[in-house]
Every structure is written in C-alpha cells, then in structure tokens.
Amino acid sequence: MSEIFWPADYVPGFTDNFCSNEVIVAGLTATELWPFLNEPERWPTYYSNAADVRFYDGKGPQLQAGMRFFFSTFGFPVEAQVVEHVPSIGGQPARVAWHGWSGDVGAPDRLDVHHAWLIEDLWGGRVRILTQETQKGAPARELAKADPNPMINGHQQWLDGMVAAARAAKA
Template sequence: MLNEINWPEEYLPGFTDNFASNEIIVPGITAEEVFENLLDTSIWPTYYDNVSDVYFYNHDGPVLKENTRFRFNTFGFPVEARVIEFEKPADGRPGRLAWHGWAEGDEDHRLDVVHAWLIEDMPKGRVRILTQESQKGKPAKDLFNTHPDTMNMGHQDWVKGLAATVLKAHKK
C-alpha cells in the first residue's frame, strides 16, 4: 500500500480552493538520494525553472531542515515559508517534507498553501516521488480556473526535474 501526505486539517484537499497532485515512479534511484537533492535549494533552479531567489531567515541554508524559515519566488508569487514536516526516509519509512507557504496581501491577493512531498522506496528498486499542494485564497481560486492547469504542469516539471537530477548523478 502506498503512503499518503499528512495534511493539517485546515488544508485537507477537497476543502481548499485549489489542489495540485503530481507523482512519478522511477527505477534505479533511492528515496534517500532524491530526498537529499530536494533539500538542497541551491540546485532547485537547475532542474525547476519556476523557482528563484531562495532566501533563508533562520540559518545559512541552502539545505532545508526542520523548522526552516525561508522565502522564494514561484508562479509569480513571492512566497514566505516555514518547514512544518521533516522526516528523512529510513527503515522502510518514506521521506516527508512539507512547508506552509503564504503570499502576503489583502483579501484579493493573500495566498496560503501547504506544499508537501512524500518520497518512498518501492519494490524492485523503484522510488515514488509525490508532491501535492493544497491552497486557500482568491489567487488559489484563480489558479484553479487556469487553462492549461499551470500549477499541475509546473509541479510535474519539478518532480520530473528532481528525478532527472538524481538519475544524471548516477551516470557520472
């Protein structure tokens, strides 16, 4: 049975204004390798072109840790964020990373999200990379109505880019 994201009650998908879910299953890499590459924000722009200007408030970065407070730009929003779940993959348990993110503003511009990752080893040398984001606010409602679905397309690029980065390291 596959694991699921641990959602804070107020961000439970189906009860928010927008939700994105993206995953791939890749052979030949491990959850530990993928997780370590995900934590290193200095390489995010090398495999995901929708992120920039990552800044850390409470430590030097660039590696995410438990309770990290940081900010970055994505989807045209300056996002403030704090890591709210952090568990490295180990002993058959999946890696879990989640942050609460928000874009400041009035009622028309305020955006609140939880962006979560679950990375788990699977039988036959495969790894599952799942990312989901649950969003609240008028910008989330607007994103829900975009065609094409820029949020799901962008996050799929992130998942695929992360996997490609780890696979590329194996070929060196």
C-alpha cells in the same frame, strides 16, 4: 503506499485549489533523490519555475523542521516555513512539507498553501515521488480555473527535473 498528512485547514477538497503529481521510476532511491528536494538552492538548477531561494536566521542550505525560507514560483514571492521534515532513514518514506504564503494577511491577493512531498522506496528497485499542494485565497481560485492547469504542469516539470538531476548525479 504512504499518503500525505494534511493539517485540518488544508485538507484537499475543502480548499480553493488542489493539485497532485506523482512519478514512479526505477533505478533511483529515496536517499538519492532527497538532497534534490531537501536543498532548495538546488531547485533552480533543475526546475525553471523556482528562483530567488534564501534562508532566514543563518539557516540552510538544507531544510529542517521549523525553519523559514523564501523562494519565487509561479510569479509569487513565497515566504515558507517547514512544518514536516522526515529524511529517508531505515527504509521509511522521506517527507517534507511547508506552509507557504504570499501577500499580507487579509489582503485580496493573499495566497496560503500547504505543499507536501513524499519520497518512498518501492519493491523492485523503484521509487515513488508524490507532491501535493492545497491553496487558499483569491489567487488559488484563479489558478483552479486555469486551463491548462499551471500547478499540475509546473509540479510535473519539478518532478521530472528532480528525477533527471538525480540520474545525472548518479551517472
């Protein structure tokens, strides 16, 4: 199976917080799931923790390499820039990742994240969705101590919602 590509400053284990969620389901493909991830305006329709999606510079509604966008999640207003964008073509895994931030540089409430996604078809008509996020800053240190972990639980809701939305669209 494929893995996430990490920028040097965001390698898991060397940041303040890390979460990883994965599902493997039968009956869907990476191509069928891709629009539900690649079009952020869809996120609030199946994931209650995403809101206020907007794009900059006349871009959107689909993500693309280098584009800036905004959304709210986990109580944070997140500015984001896509740093990796590879659609599922020819059986290759789909990949999207963004650097997200909230707060001013140097501020005590500054949060920086690298949020990466991988969607890959597996043998037997299955698909794997992996999302991992590393975080830096005081808010990340607080999130890492929370029990239950809001990042793990929230991202699992995102995955489950995406699968349900893709299944409903296919029906």
